[in-house]
Amino acid sequence: MRSAKDFFAPLAVGAPAPLRDVPARPSRMIHFFDPSNPKMAAKVPDLVGSVDVLLGNLEDAVKADNKEAARQGLVDIAKATDFGEHTQLWTRVNALDSPWVLDDLTTLVTEIGDKLDVIMVPKVQGAEDIHYIDRLLAQLEARAGLARPILVHAILETARGVANVEEICGASPRMQGISLGPADLAADRRMKTTRVGGGHPGYLVRQDPVDGDIDGARTTYQQDLWHYTIARMVDACAMHGIFPYYGPFGDIKDVVACEDQFRNAFLLGCVGAWSLHPVQIAIAKKVFSPSVGDVAHARRVKAAMGDGTGAVMLDGKMEDDASLKQCLVILELAERLSSSDPELAQVYAAGEGDAGSEA
């Protein structure tokens, strides 16, 4: 383990100094595209400005025969595109045990390292995987003469990764965040599901028999398969000052259930989710931006709480230092999103008097 004194020292001579704080840039949707797919690639310039993150995917969902074309496609797109102030460029490289990852990292950092904000690393098992990436990125950054460090995002998609999630989050000052990878995680845990994220109708609880009648009608309630993992991931990220994300929702046509899954993650503390298809972009934008009612309510609580201590009654409910802190989380997020999303800023301003909160 590195000494705390050395934690923020560059890991290669000439590499940029690690950041002390992870930039809190909006990342409500991490929009995946396959750079080897000409139709998807052609859509990238039009998505700039309307998505928070564009992610060139090189790993799963890209055919083995297309791995090199995807890598080169991403280089070409990054060089040809101005991503502006408000859209970040991320990539998901191949897994650390694959034959492609070394070339992914070497090529991308050398060719487009100045444009890449975050590298997503799949199937991270423990701190040792992040340490490997950390040193290699420092060497490549130094050689490429980069002025700012590229950040790292891990996917939580193995049982060992979940068991080690706290040490993964704290393994490097490069750690930007973690996404849930429900498909690989389900397989690795030997869960008996076949879906990419979302719930399962068989995972439920059933109402007790009414008057002992076990044959009578009994309501069932579907439960959330991902609650434990997301909650654990959120705590690990919060503890280390980095950002948690729900990952993919594979049932593209079921926009209602997608919104529900995203909202559960938002309420538990996640800051964004993946969009796999253009239809999921608006869902993520809606869900991961606090509602107008919640923002208006938070403003009222802040105003009513004066110096922030004590207790007051508002609409029949007790508010105190702790409920104020929750309101400040909402307000800080609303302000941050407003600064890069003028449309949202206007919506919040127009809703100034609307305290119809969902809280």
Ligand SMILES: CC(=O)SCCNC(=O)CCNC(=O)[C@H](O)C(C)(C)COP(=O)(O)OP(=O)(O)OC[C@H]1O[C@@H](n2cnc3c(N)ncnc32)[C@H](O)[C@@H]1OP(=O)(O)O
């Ligand atoms: C478990 C995991 O690892 S999840 C992460 C890995 N998976 C991915 O990255 C998947 C990314 N998404 C996709 O591959 C596709 O969206 C699919 C395969 C799910 C569906 O693709 P299609 O069948 O082409 O969908 P559909 O016909 O509705 O597409 C409509 C248009 O949107 C385009 N499109 C689809 N997905 C995307 C995208 N992610 N980004 C940009 N454009 C897209 C299509 O090319 C098509 O373009 P066209 O109108 O010019 O023909």
Ligand SMILES: CC(=O)C(=O)O
């Ligand atoms: C997100 C991802 O890679 C998975 O679910 O496996």
Ligand SMILES: [Mg+2]
């Ligand atoms: Mg996966």
